[in-house]
Amino acid sequence: MDSSASPKPEQPTASTNAAAIADLLGNPTAQQQPVGKSSRRGWVWLLVLLPLVVTGVFLSPRLLEFLPETNQTADLTGMPLYTVQRRNLQITVTEEGSLVSDENVDITCDVAGGATIIWLVDDGDRVAEGMDIVKLDASVLSENATAQKIAYEKARALMIQADKDYEAAKIAVEEYKEGLFKKDLRTAESNVTAATERLQATQNTLAYGERMFRKGYITPQQLEAQKSAVARAKLDLGTADIALDVLTKFTKPKMITELESVRDSAAARFESEKAALELENIKLERLEGELLKCTIKAPQDGLVIYANSRSRDRETEIKEGLSVKERQVILQLPDLTRMRADVEVHESKVDEISPGMPAVVRVQDLKFSGVVTSVSNRPESNWFSTAKKYVVGVRIDGKSEALRPGFTAEATIIVADLKDVIAVPVAAVIEDGKEFVCAVKKGKGFERRVVMLGKSDDRFVEIVEGLQEGEPVFLNPETVLGESLSRDQEQASEWSGRPNTNE
Structure with missing residues (x-):
């Protein structure tokens, strides 16, 4: 059979391609329209669908979240x-x-008002009981203690004088009661007795003189003299009686009161000076105690740890020259x-x-x-x-x-x-x-x-x-x-x- 007689396959043209695309896009009349117009409509549909496809791809993972698990x-x-x-x-x-x-045994500053550290043992050292571990500045305390020692000695001298005055006053009271008063009383009683005897003697002389005057042996002048002697003796006896009465009723109480007043004043002054001495002694002992506190000794064997502290606004490092407050912890012996x-x-x-x-x-x-x-x-x-x-x-x-x-x-x-x-x-x-x-x-x-x-x-x-x-x-x-x-x-x-x- 001649191959030239067989029909040749029909080659696709631009119009047939556009019709096919239009048919795929769902346009049944695409093949009946002109080729140029169909091609333009296909491109329009493509431009419309392309963004939808891209959007679907982007949203698909999120849409899957709403699907059943x-x-x-x-x-x-x-x-x-x-x-x-x-x-x-x-x-x-x-x-x-x-x-x-x-x-922990806390080693603190016990000096009143605080002090300055002038020496301390090294951090981490081992110490034995009784060893010196801290020394605080004691210069001011030493001066104050010396001045206080002088004040104490002055107070002691005044107290001794007051004590002696008091003892003397007590002796004076007893001296008068048991000595001077009795001597004065005996003198007054002796004066009364002597005046009585003189009065009796003058009275006897006057009686004898009167007999002699009647017999003519004395003159009238002699008789008058004897009468005057009797009057003087009576006056002397009255004076002696008054002196004795004054001694017992007035002089004795007055002297005892005066002497007891001196004695009691001396006693009060002695107590005052004694209290003043005790006060000065307390001050001296306190200062001497403060001096002893300036040298701190280890209360037991142990390891020395510095009591460094840290707070929000400051940090305290224990070292020489640091001023520490009273009761502030300096060291610890754990x-x-x-x-x-x-x-x-x-x-x-x-x-x-x-x-x-x-x-x-x-x-x-x-x-x-x-x-x-x-x-x-x-x-x-x-x-x-x-x-x-x-x-x-x-x-x-x-x-x-x-x-x-x-x-x-x-x-x-x-x-x-x-x-x-x-x-x-x-x-x-x-x-x-x-x-x-x-x-x-x-x-x-x-x-x-x-x-x-x-x-x-x-x-x-x-x-x-x-x-x-x-x-x-x-x-x-x-x-x-x-x-x-x-x-x-x-x-x-x-x-x-x-x-x-x-x-």
Whole structure:
């Protein structure tokens, strides 16, 4: 058969291509329209559909969020698993702090008004009881003590004089009562007796003279003289009687009163000078005591620790030349046989700790057993952080010559020792809203499982409810459960808290 006679295949033209595109775009009349007009309409439809396709590609991941959850589309091959099992779980809280002594002997400045340090023993030196460890400036006190010594001696001299005057006054009273008065009384009585005798003698002479005058033996003048002698004797007797009466009724009480007044005044002056001397002595003893306080001796054997302090607005460094206040601590002598670690525990964990809990204390390369002795009820002031931490005291059992106050210590407090409980790594639990969930492997997929948590340490958490022994759980639940987590959770992360139960 002649090949030239066979019909040749028809070559496509521009008009046929445009008609085909128009037909695909849903225009049944494309083949009936002119070729140029059909081509232009095809390009218009292409420009309209292209933005819609791009928008669909961009929005498709977000539209998938509103599709029903599925646990069969994720590729779980090679993801780490953990088989749920029972184990012993020791719940601990580990924090760092520093060593302090349970018993410190504080060396303070006891000088009234404070003083200036002129010498002190080196920080960290070992001292023996009775050694000089601090010397304070005593120059002003020494001058004051010397002046006070002079004042004391003057007061003592005045007191001695007052004492002697008082003794003399007491003797004067007794002297008059028992000596001078009796002598004056006897003199007065003797005068009365003598006057009485003279009166009697003159009266006898007058009576004899009168007889003699009647007989003419004496003259009238002699008789008158005898009568005058009797009158004078009567006057002398009356004077003697008056003197005796004045002595007993007036002179004696007056003299006793005067002497007793002098005696009592001397006694009062003596008591005054005595009190003044005691006051001056107290002042002197106080100054001498202050002088002794300027040299501080070690009350016991021990290691010297400077009592440096630091506050928000200033830092105090104990050194020579520092002016210290009265009762300010200068040094400390800690008892190195009774040491403890004071560690700062965050407020989220402090409620789990109580006195009596066992602990392990690590200091450098040393390890000691210990026990919690105290939990502070107020947080420590920290000007550099807003985190609230509480000081927990852990007593160290045992002794070591290597321990020093201020050493960094790490205390591991055993909060609970759980036996044979279901536990999983903390990486297997994630917080989803108000729930804690795990991703449990089911065949080739997974199951979102809500669990109830118990206690935990830094590695494992107790599962109170929600998992069974032998079930496999994923160690990266965030990746596995990413699409099934709560939509209001902006960023899921590995759970690391310590709740006792689910919220």
